[in-house]
Amino acid sequence: MASSPFSTQRSIIEERAVSGEIDNRTEEDRETILSVRGLTVGFGGPTVLENLDLDVYRGEILGFVGGSGTGKSVLMRTVLRLNARQAGTISIFGRDFDNLSYEDRLAVDMRVGVLFQQGALFSGLTVLENVQVPMREYLDLPKAMMDDLARLKIELVGLRPEAAERYPAELSGGMIKRAALARALALDPDLVFLDEPTSGLDPIGAAEFDELIGRLRDTLGLTVYMVTHDLDSLHAVCDRIAVLGKKKVLVEGTLDKMLAFDDPWVQSYFRGKRSRAIFENAADGQQQR
Numbered sequence: 086m087a088s089s090p091f092s093t094q095r096s097i098i099e100e101r102a103v104s105g106e107i108d109n110r111t112e113e114d115r116e117t118i119l120s121v122r123g124l125t126v127g128f129g130g131p132t133v134l135e136n137l138d139l140d141v142y143r144g145e146i147l148g149f150v151g152g153s154g155t156g157k158s159v160l161m162r163t164v165l166r167l168n169a170r171q172a173g174t175i176s177i178f179g180r181d182f183d184n185l186s187y188e189d190r191l192a193v194d195m196r197v198g199v200l201f202q203q204g205a206l207f208s209g210l211t212v213l214e215n216v217q218v219p220m221r222e223y224l225d226l227p228k229a230m231m232d233d234l235a236r237l238k239i240e241l242v243g244l245r246p247e248a249a250e251r252y253p254a255e256l257s258g259g260m261i262k263r264a265a266l267a268r269a270l271a272l273d274p275d276l277v278f279l280d281e282p283t284s285g286l287d288p289i290g291a292a293e294f295d296e297l298i299g300r301l302r303d304t305l306g307l308t309v310y311m312v313t314h315d316l317d318s319l320h321a322v323c324d325r326i327a328v329l330g331k332k333k334v335l336v337e338g339t340l341d342k343m344l345a346f347d348d349p350w351v352q353s354y355f356r357g358k359r360s361r362a363i364f365e366n367a368a369d370g371q372q373q374r
């Protein structure tokens with residue numbers, strides 16, 4: 086839903102609340118929004134991903150982690166059809182991508198937003214114009230309407246209205262991430278991919294960004310696929326974690342499952358000094374409440 090540029094954020098929230106999309110569903114009735122099966126990707130040499138399976142469920146924030154160079158970006162780019170694959174199927178919104186017509190692919194693309202690492206804003210365009218890039222690509226709207234919609238998105242991500250007229254070089258790191266998020270939300274997507282959204286932000290900026298992601302998921306019913314190295318983000322906003330290793334999804338589930346999983350990388354990542362500090366502080370905070 087929500088691909089119409091005419092729907093306001095309020096109506097989206099109301100529709101989703103009425104339709105029961107924003108609720109606490111049990112595991113059994115989770116709707117799979119993205120399903121990857123048997124995915125193999127390589128670039129001529131050894132494969133980067135091999136026979137990988139992954140499901141992403143509607144309304145969740147999935148945190149995707151893994152050692153450097155394990156293929157997190159390759160997986161995301163392959164799902165977005167920016168990389169070729171040697172084998173495997175990708176179903177999105179319940180439809181196998183390989184069997185879609187050109188028009189259906191465009192319709193699927195409109196329901197997906199992407200925030201690339203470093204924001205990837207066009208330096209020669211203002212924030213407003215950057216947010217309008219997907220609108221120009223997919224929609225045929227009068228300029229005044231695109232301006233209104235872009236300003237709405239800019240407000241939605243917590244940027245001040247004046248930011249609309251600024252160029253990327255005039256923005257702080259946190260503002261760039263927010264502007265890139267506004268662009269990812271330009272077409273009211275159902276699913277957003279975020280590639281290391283908090284990298285390069287200071288801890289306060291990163292925490293604010295996490296809070297924004299959580300709030301957008303809660304209010305818009307977004308599904309979020311977030312590649313991250315940020316343990317704070319995993320703890321603060323992710324409902325589920327997936328770990329990439331040995332060319333596939335090594336383990337997925339809750340933090341408790343990660344802590345119990347017998348693998349050297351998973352153990353050092355989730356039981357390292359820094360992780361212990363984050364998780365123990367959080368546990369103390371909960372006990373004191």
Ligand SMILES: Nc1ncnc2c1ncn2[C@@H]1O[C@H](COP(=O)(O)OP(=O)(O)OP(=O)(O)O)[C@@H](O)[C@H]1O
Binds near residue numbers: 128153158
């Ligand atoms: N277009 C490409 N051509 C050849 N090799 C590639 C290409 N894209 C990625 N790779 C290789 O695939 C492997 C996985 O890269 P990828 O960028 O997905 O890792 P990552 O898990 O995202 O790492 P990081 O956390 O450091 O960003 C690397 O060895 C990389 O060199």
